[in-house]
Amino acid sequence: MMPLTMANIGEENIIKKVGGSPETRKFLESLGFVAGGSVIVINEIAGNMIVNVKEARVAVSKEMAMKIMV
Numbered sequence: 703m704m705p706l707t708m709a710n711i712g713e714e715n716i717i718k719k720v721g722g723s724p725e726t727r728k729f730l731e732s733l734g735f736v737a738g739g740s741v742i743v744i745n746e747i748a749g750n751m752i753v754n755v756k757e758a759r760v761a762v763s764k765e766m767a768m769k770i771m772v
Contacts, residue, residue, distance in 0.1 A: 712743070751764070
């Protein structure tokens with residue numbers, strides 16, 4: 703298990719766990735980051751990540767990406 707920030711670009715990963723405070727977890731889950739779901743890193747710009755989750759592209763900060771374990 704590793705944080706999303708370490709995932710390779712273009713590779714499909716399965717979300718194992720979403721960490722952080724209850725508010726953070728709820729926010730990430732509302733974006734589609736749920737355990738068992740798939741996520742693909744599209745690009746990384748200055749540490750921030752653009753990912754494809756639930757058929758939508760979402761930008762997440764490096765801090766948020768560190769809380770998503772794949």
